[in-house]
Amino acid sequence: MRQSLTRELTNLIERGRDRQLRLAVTGLSRSGKTAFLTSLVNQLRHAGLEARLDLMPAARQGRLLGARRVSQPDLGVPRFPYDQAMASLDSEPPRWPEPTRGISELRLSIRYRPARRALLRGETAELSLDLFDYPGEWLLDLPLLGHDYPGWSRAMLAGAGEQRRALLAEWERAAARLDPAAEANEAELADIAALYARSLQAAREAGFANLQPGRFLLPGDLEGAPVLQFFPLPALAEADEGALAKLPPESIYATLAARFRHYQHHIVRPFYRDHFRRFDRQIVLVDVLGALNAGPERFEDLSQALATLMQSFDYGKRSLLSRLFAPRIDKLAIAATKADHVTPEQHANLTALLEALLAEPLQDLRYANVPVKALSLAAIRATEAHEVNHRNERSPALRGTTLEGEEVLVFPGEVPAKLPETDFWARQGFDFRAFRPAPREGGALPHIRLDAALDWLIGDKLQ
Ligand code: GDP
Structure with missing residues (x-):
């Protein structure tokens, strides 16, 4: 108790001195969070040595001296597995790190020379940077707090497109047979909930992103718990709310509604209250290229998922979030990841497309x-990046090694600068494959503009 009080106090003092920052990284599954956090830690640890951080003035001016890992303040949060990630990248052949599945944390102490004082006295300062990584899927649950169970049920079923609906078919057939007033049978509800979870998993594997509830996809230690055994009830589409409210607690409707409320109060709220509310800065990663590769319905679905996810950053006074949690993120970055999948002259378009995708938020x-x-x-x-001569014309290309180990020289296609229209999908010239990370000879990991992201997120604290 005393120890945790001291820790809280030290945190408070550090924060007061502006020497502590809590930076969170999120994004939907496979958006590149684990790779991003691994590289970020790697770059900062090699700062002042061989890391290439030219887009960070503090590094360019030689004021960024390096970073070391220190023990993290939140003892209940798993540690981000940096060493394991580096071991994967250093294996033979190199492998991508195993993605993290829940929230994890790592604290770095960054040493730098402040811009002004340093000139006079050669003084150094430390910034304590707490890095968090958590699944963007968890943010898809925010709107769930704004619904009651019947409202959520209806919203879930109304929004699904044709392909999504097909993936839901088996669950829907089973769920449609349920009478909300009938007595709940635990085993039957567990089976139907499992079908629902499976259909969400299948939808995710097919490239869909707008999937709720988020913990059904990444249950962590809640696997098999009754709190994850609810689902939308198709029969509620025409049900009368007054009559529903009168159903006995052992009815199917009341049982599922109680689980839904439990999920709201014991899973969604605590994440916002205990973690999200305390982040100072945030970067949201988006695999725009992956969605572009997967076709129009997935792309549209990503767009909806992002709109939902971004509600967690809607600080308008009347937003659900502000009313419930009064968060305080004061700077946000949004990044299209895996830019090395396309040739450099496409990068501006990639950023423009990301902006278009997120125009409203x-x-x-x-x-x-x-x-x-x-x-x-x-x-x-x-x-x-390479250039190749094709019929006496120079054109850009990429050289890389596929996951299967084949060396290739490719032009993956053009990225549209605006939201793609039907004709883009019709003449789809976009096709990229996954690459294997390049073998390293020690030193810092190669990256593109990670330094620009870092500067935006922490540069002002290194003044
Ligand atoms: P997470 O689920 O959000 O943690 O995503 P990961 O960081 O595990 O990334 C998912 C996959 O995307 C990786 O296994 C890689 O195949 C790919 N990936 C992530 N970052 C990069 C990158 O910077 N460049 C390339 N070429 N691929 C990447």
């Missing part, structure tokens, strides 16, 4: 006066 954020920057980056660059 970005507008709201700017209106709410939250500084936000959109950029494209590769946390761990796996390809090299």
